[in-house]
Amino acid sequence: MTKAAARGRRSARIHWGLALCVCAGLSCSRTHVRPDVTPPLTDDFASQASKQAAQLDPEAGAPLTAEEQAEHLLARVTFGATQADRVRLQQQGIAAFLEAQLHPERLDDSAVDQRIASLPVETHSAAELSQELDKYREDQRLLRERRAKEAQERGIDEDKVDEAMARDEQLQVASATPQEMAAMADESKADRIARENKRFGRKDLGRIGKGPGFDYTVQLSEAKLLRAEYSRRQLQEVMVDFWFNHFNVFAGKDREAALLPSYENEIIRKNALGNFRDLLLATAHSPAMLIYLDNWRSVGAPEMLKPEFDRRGRPIQRKNRKLGNGLNENYARELLELHTLGVDGGYTQADVTEVARCFTGWSVQDPKDDPTFVFRARQHDVGEKHVLGQVIPAGGGLEDGEKVLDLILAHPSTGRFLARKLARRFLEDDPPDAVVERVAAAYRDTQGDIRSMLRALFSSPEFWSRKALKAKMRSPLELVAGAVRALDADVKDPATLARQVGRIGEQLYGAVPPTGYGDTEEVWASSGAVLSRIDFALALAKGELPGVKVDLQPLATGARTHAEVLDRAAALLGAGALTERTRSYTLAQLxxxxLDQKPVLVAQRAVGLLLGAPELQRR
Amino acid sequence: MSSRHSRRAILQGGGVAALALGTGLLPGFAQRALAEEAVARDAGPARKKVFCFLFLRGALDGLMALQPLGDPRLQELRPQLALLPPGMPSKGAQSAPLVSLGDSVAFAAHPSLAPLLPLWQQGHLAFVHAVGSPDPTRSHFDAQDMLELGTPGRTSTPEGFLTRALTLAPAQEPRSPLEVVALSARAPRSLQGEKGALAFSGVDQLRLRPQAGTGGNPGRAASREVFQALYGEGADRVSSAGQQAFAAVDLLEKKTGRNGPQTDERARYPGGPMGNSLKQLAQLIKADVGLRVGCLDAGGWDTHAGEPGVLQRLLGELAAGLSAFWLDLGERAADVTLVAATEFGRTARQNGAVGTDHCHGSVALVLGGDVVGGEVHGLWPGLRDDQLYEQRDLAVTTDLRAVLASALTGALGPIDLARVFPGFTGAPMPGLIRA
Known part of the structure; x- marks a missing residue:
């Protein structure tokens, strides 16, 4: 056995933290607080790290100024700096500000919670959402069948039936006096949806009217945008975004839209700054993941199942035990490749199959009425398995999968894989090995404490190097949320912003593959998306996004020159150093x-141009 | 070089200069654009072979589109969906006249595909039957992913198959910012990772709105010019992406729309998104913008209920669209290879709602100048229970990747197929594309 593996095993034996808490309902929605494992960051750690960076790498340039440090930190641990953040950071100092962000439970977030609480996806359980989804789909199916039948009976084509049915439906709903009909013609979209919900006996869970699956996803996106804009727990929300992509589930598959609200709230957000073991175990047990990666229907090979006997004690022929689809390796593969070890993490295809065998029987009680975890012993492969060189003895049950999780949690590849991903998210696309090793060491030393890994990352000299400034491209979500935050926009309709994020290439909850959205410039810098980014900038600056109001008056008030407006806008947007070209060219446009006649127009133009410029696509 | 062509090039050059002068700016990009235009002119028109991929999303019922004619099993499995040979009495099912596909072929195309008959007879259109993926998934989203990524069984492949094909195919000069276009709101996953792909469902989608203090078309043009300048210098990835986007929009505006070749008035494109995107694709091809790969989407094929009506409409739209496309392309049709394929097929048996559910094998259409048409390619697996996959689905006898490999090498040149389709050990489908 290698030294690393021995160490891994030892740490697995010692202590992997608190017992798992899998909560599928809404009963335990309080933030999960773990005690600090590593000491908090203190004093002027950032300045010292920045000095160290300049000494280590003289080519990188001078240490960062205090202002640069503040802007840099805000650009990385929030969705974009606000004026309020800047003030707060200045008052508290970098260490205290960062520690507060690492302890979201200490930050009061009731304002944004209140706004989000009105969304139906937040107030209904996964089962309720799932049942409604089912009911809607059943309605649609019946409608289609009726339509098909009528088409056949009447011998007319489908389109005409569609029209006839639409008319029909209107009439039926009305069954009404002309006055009522007239009232219906005038009704608002919300009223129409409420009426249709009533007619079909549906709960009022949606507001768009394209069916619950769509509605839930829109509401989730609204909640995501609202939190990104207004939550004080910015680092937590950044980490929710990070982990959601790490443990991605696509809202469009099966009934995932109904399961995602609790998946995100109870599993991802709760553990976002907790311990990776809790997070991994919770996702492994979650109906959302089990369904997304098909494990819930994975069944051992017939000869590997526990024998069963009928009432007279005769063995039941295996072929008569109808158990579904056989072994499914989907979850096992992505667990190793994407969730823990990484593609080069030192496992083989044989390991994938063996891991899949260990997870047979990890299933969902009833996706519709009771979407909770269940272990189905009858489907479990009880044979002996060999995972990463370890033997998992025959005759096991639920614990086989748990053993696998412990094995891979303690594997050195897992810490390094997570460390590299975190460094990529917060530092640069291709982070230096030294940083990765430091963060991986924190994972190892603390048995997966996420907060400690982040401390190791943020206290690295490389994080505070001049080279790190603006080294990351903003994702579509970061661009949109960051712009709205910087301008302190009043967001009445967060769905508008979600659509913009989608248009720029990041359909929220719409990442189909288990990889989630990528996190590099390579992913986001495509020619079509650049045009959408610019158009978003122009639209926001001109106040042309419905339900999103910006007040740019203050940028122009009292400004004596165009340059002054430009500089104010650049500072507000966190533009950093503009290239001479951008500056002079933008100024010429202003x-x-x-200025004396149309000050707001000057401000609008400044914001539109800057926000659309290449510099502002970075953070 | 034709006189028509050089005249257009001069007009375009003038257009750029005028735009630049009109706003009191002579940026480097405009000069470069003029220089590039001159280079392109010298190199002749950017006439290239084009690969088109039309994704029929939702799982087309291959047994409905192309039926084994007179197979009594078909009547048994799907009494209300099977077409009857002409002259036989109708039993409540469709009794529309059949389209004959020639004497040697024991298949009949759905009557709605009738507009494709001339293309079949001229040898431009081929079918590949019992085609599909070796992966047995019956999930739309997994199957679509695997098809577009070119890796059955894997949905986390980082790049689409077209992205890899384009990377590996020999470059063709002159390069164009419009080599890869998807006529859809977003680039499909087959182009995932392809930085140069431009996706738009209409050219309007690429227009920037006027910046504050301007309005209308002049305002839009001004916005573009301003940002073209802001993105014009940088060598970073974001700036390059911007430069390419603006170059593409420039080229589009110069060579298509009012300035470009017009739609052949005999080409009757069907209304709706499929017809519209085929029409735009034909325009791009005819305008010699340097297009090499065009992607199209057509949804709605998930016929769980009321299948006859749905397919009558959709197949009719497909046939009318493709035949208009071909006619519209005129002499450029010779350079085009189009594959229309779907993620999987539908159950051999009809269900209780006069529809069909998810299954395995389906049919693909291949249209093009180099296509060995007038033939149904592939190996017919049969419809007996023991011939069906899991006793319910049309078995897959041809891996769709073999079809794509054949069409791709025909259109893009020699490519290392083992890298386009990692894990694929088969060969390009023989006899489908003329060498």
Missing amino acids: EQIP
């Missing part, structure tokens, strides 16, 4: 408008 000077086309007389």
Whole structure:
């Protein structure tokens, strides 16, 4: 056995933290608080790290100024700096600000919680959402069948039936006096949806009217945008985004839209800054993941199942035990490749199959009425398995999968894989090995404490190097949320912003593959998306996004020159150092408008141009 | 070089210069654009072979589109879906006249595909039957992913198969910012990782809105010019992406729309998104913008209920669209290879709602100048219970990757297929594309 593996085993034996808490309902929605494992960051750690960075790598340039440090930190641990953040950070100092972000439970977030609490996906259990989804689909199926039948009976084509049915439905709903009909014609979309819900006996869970699956996803996206804009727990929300992509589930598969609200709240958010073991175990037990990666229907080979006997004690022929689809390796593969070890993490295809065998029987009680975890012993492969060189003895049950999770949690590849991903998210696309090793060491030393890994990352000299400034491209979500935060926009309709994020290439909850969305410039810098980014910038600056109001008056108030407006806008947006070209060219554009006559127009133009410029696509 | 062509090039050059002068700016990008235009002119028109991929999303019922004619099993399995040979009495099912596909072939195309008959007779259109993926998934989203990524069994492949094909195919000069276009709101996963792909369902989608203090078309043009300048210098990835986007929009505006070749008035495209995107694709091809790969989407094929009506409409739209596309392309049709394929097929048996459910094998259409048409390619597995996959689905006898491999090498040149389709050990489908 290698030294690393021995160490891994030892740590697995010692202590992997608190017992798992899998909560599928809404009963335990309080934030999960773990005690600090590593000491908090203190004093002027950032300045010292920055000095160290400059000494280590003289080519990188001078240490960061205090202002640069503040802007840099805000650009990385929040969705984008606000004026309020800047003030807060200045008052508290970098260490205290960062520690507060690492302890979201200490930050009051009731304002944003209140806004989100009105969304139906937040107030209904996964079972309720799932049942409604089912009911809707059943309605649709009946409708289609009726339509098909009528088409056949009447011998007319489908389109005409569609029209006839639409008319029909209107009439039926009305069954009404002309006055009522007239009232219906005038009704708002919300009223129409409420009426249809009533007619079909549906709960009022949606507001769009394209069916619950769509509605839930829109509401989830609204909640995500609201939190990104207004939550004080910015680092937590950044980490929710990070982990959601790490443990991605696509809202469009099966009934995932109904399961995702609790998946995100109870599993991802709760453990976002907790311990990776809790997070991994919770996802492994979650109906959302079990269904997304098909494990819930994975069944051992017939000869590997526990024998069963009928009432007279005769063995039941295996072929008569109808158990579904056989072994499914989907979850096992992504567990190793994407959730823990990484593609080069030192496992083989044989390991994938063996891991899949260990997880047979990890299933869902009833996706519709009771979407909770269940272990189905009858489906479990009870044979002996060999995973990463370890023997998992025959005759096991639920614990086979748990053993696998412990094995891979303690594997050195897991810490390194997570460390590299975190460094990629917070530092740069291709992070230096030294940083990765430091963060991986924190994983190892603390048995997966996420907060400690982040401390190791944020206290690395490389994080505070001049080279790190603006080294990351903003994802579509970061661009949209960051712009709205910087301008302190009043967001009445967060769905508008979610659509923009989608248009720029990041359909929220719409990442189909288990990889989730990528986190590099390579992923986001495509030619079509650049046009969408610019158009978003222009639209926001001009106040042309419905339900999103920006007040740019203050940028122009009291400004004596166009340059002053430009500088204010650049500072507000966190533009950093503009290239001379951008600055002079933008200024020339501003000077086309007389400042004394149309100050707001000057401000709008400044914000539109800057926000669309290449510099602002970075953070 | 034709006189028509050089005249257009001069007009375009003038257009750029005028735009630049009109706003009191002579940026480097405009000069470069003029220089590039001149280079392109010298190199002749950017006429290239084009690979088109039309994804029929939702799982087309291959047994409905192309039926084994007179197979009594078909009547048994799907009494209300099977077509009857002409002259036989109708039993409540469709009794529309059949389209004959020639004497040697024992298949009949769905009557709605009738507009494709001339293309079949001229040898431009081929079918590949019992085609599909070796992966047995019956999930739309997994199957679509695997098809577009070119890796059955894997949905986390980082790049689409077209992305890899384009990377590996020999480059063709002159390069164009419009080599890869998807006529859809977003680039499909087959182009995942392809930085140069431009996706738009209409050219309007690529227009920037006017910046504050301007309006209308002049405002839009001004916005573009401003940002073209802001993105014009940088060598970083974001700036390059911007430069390419603007170059593509420039080229589009110069060579298509009012300035470009017009739609052949005999080409009757069907209404709706499929017809519209085929029409736009034909325009791009005819305009010699340097297109090499075009992607199209057509949804709605998930016929769980009321299948006859749905397919009558959709197959009719497909046939009308493709035949208009071909006619519209005129002499450029010779350069085009189009594959229309779907993620999987539908159950051999009809269900209780006069529809069919998810299954395995289906049919693909291949249209093009180099296609060995007038033939149904592939190996017919039969419809007996023991011939069906898991006793319910049309078995897959041809891996769709073999079809794609054949069409891709025909259109893009020699490519290392083992890298386009990692794990695929088969060969390009023989006899489908003329060498």
